[in-house]
Amino acid sequence: MTDEIDATGALEASGLGKKYRRGWALRDVAFRLPAGRICALVGPNGSGKSTLLSLAAGLLTPTTGTVRVFGRPASDPGTRERIAFVAQDKPLYPRFSVADTLRLGRELNPRWDQSAAERVVAEADVPLSARVGSLSGGQRTCVALALALGKRADLLLLDEPMADQDPLRRRRMMGSLMAEAAERGTGVVISTHVLAELDGVCDYLLLMGGGRIRLAGGTDALQAAHRLVTGPSATGGGTPDALARHTVVESRTTGRQLTALIRPEGAPAGDGWIVTEPSLEDVLLGYLRAPDAPPMFTAEARATVTEVGA
Numbered sequence: 001m002t003d004e005i006d007a008t009g010a011l012e013a014s015g016l017g018k019k020y021r022r023g024w025a026l027r028d029v030a031f032r033l034p035a036g037r038i039c040a041l042v043g044p045n046g047s048g049k050s051t052l053l054s055l056a057a058g059l060l061t062p063t064t065g066t067v068r069v070f071g072r073p074a075s076d077p078g079t080r081e082r083i084a085f086v087a088q089d090k091p092l093y094p095r096f097s098v099a100d101t102l103r104l105g106r107e108l109n110p111r112w113d114q115s116a117a118e119r120v121v122a123e124a125d126v127p128l129s130a131r132v133g134s135l136s137g138g139q140r141t142c143v144a145l146a147l148a149l150g151k152r153a154d155l156l157l158l159d160e161p162m163a164d165q166d167p168l169r170r171r172r173m174m175g176s177l178m179a180e181a182a183e184r185g186t187g188v189v190i191s192t193h194v195l196a197e198l199d200g201v202c203d204y205l206l207l208m209g210g211g212r213i214r215l216a217g218g219t220d221a222l223q224a225a226h227r228l229v230t231g232p233s234a235t236g237g238g239t240p241d242a243l244a245r246h247t248v249v250e251s252r253t254t255g256r257q258l259t260a261l262i263r264p265e266g267a268p269a270g271d272g273w274i275v276t277e278p279s280l281e282d283v284l285l286g287y288l289r290a291p292d293a294p295p296m297f298t299a300e301a302r303a304t305v306t307e308v309g310a
C-alpha cells in the first residue's frame with residue numbers, strides 16, 4: 001500500500017445521491033472509509049446498499065455529489081483497476097469452464113494472481129474443468145470471488161457474497177477472504193444481512209436506512225460509544241429520569257423493567273441500573289428496531305470534503 005492510499009482513504013462520499021425513475025435510492029450520503037479496513041455494509045432491504053456499492057464501483061453515475069476511491073472519482077478508468085466488485089447477480093459466461101473463466105481474468109488484469117484465484121475454487125471443491133453454467137448458485141459465487149481475489153485489487157466490493165453459501169462454506173470462505181485481505185492490506189466492503197457473520201471479522205461498519213447512512217465508523221469505537229442499560233421503567237411510560245440526559249437509541253419495557261440502548265453523556269445511569277457494553281449485534285439490532293434514532297459518525301468516518309446534496 002502506498003502513502004497516498006493511506007492519506008486519502010479507500011472510499012469517501014460527499015453529498016452523494018442517486019435517483020431512479022421511482023425516486024431517490026440514496027440521499028445526502030457522506031462518509032469516509034479509511035484504507036485497509038474490513039467494512040460491513042448493513043441495512044434493511046431496499047435501504048440503498050447495492051446502489052452505494054455500484055456507485056463506488058463506478059457502474060452507476062451519481063445524481064448528486066461524489067464518491068471517491070483512493071482520492072479519485074469512482075468512474076476513472078485507473079480507479080476501476082484497483083477495485084474488484086462482486087455484484088449480487090454475478091455475471092459470468094455460462095459456456096466457459098472455470099479454468100477458461102480464470103484465464104480470461106488473467107488476460108484482463110495486469111496484476112492477476114492465478115494461485116490466489118485457484119485457491120478459492122479449490123477450497124470450495126469446484127472443479128476447474130466444470131462449465132460455469134452447470135454450477136450451483138453457491139459455486140458460481142465462489143468463481144466470482146476467485147475472479148475478485150485474483151485481480152489483486154486494493155478494494156473489494158462484495159454485495160451479499162455469502163447469501164447462497166451453506167454455513168460451513170460461508171465460514172471457510174469468510175476466513176480465507178479475510179486472511180487474504182489482512183495479508184495484503186486490501187480493503188473490503190461486504191454487504192450482508194447475517195449480523196452474526198460480522199463479529200470478530202469486520203472492523204468498520206456502515207449501517208444504512210432509507211437511503212442514508214445511520215451509523216459509520218470503527219466497530220470498537222461504535223461499541224464503546226453505546227451502553228445497554230437495564231433498570232426500573234418510568235411510572236406511566238416514557239423515558240425514566242435516570243436516562244433523560246442520554247441519547248436513547250431504542251428501549252423496550254418488560255413488566256416494570258426497561259432495557260435500553262443508549263449513547264451515554266457522562267456516567268451511564270444511576271443506582272439500581274445494570275450497565276453493560278453491547279455487542280456489535282446489540283448495537284445494530286437497536287438501530288434496526290429504531291429507524292428514527294439519531295445517526296452517529298465516529299471522527300474517522302466523517303467525510304473531509306463537503307459538498308451540498310440535492
Ligand SMILES: Nc1ncnc2c1ncn2[C@@H]1O[C@H](COP(=O)(O)OP(=O)(O)OP(=O)(O)O)[C@@H](O)[C@H]1O
Binds near residue numbers: 021043044046048051
Ligand atoms: N435499477 C433500478 N431501477 C429503479 N429502482 C431501483 C433500481 N435499483 C434499486 N432501485 C430502488 O432503489 C432502492 C434501493 O435499492 P438497493 O438495491 O440499493 O437496496 P439494498 O439495500 O441493496 O436492498 P437489498 O438488501 O434488498 O439487496 C430500492 O427502493 C429499490 O427499489
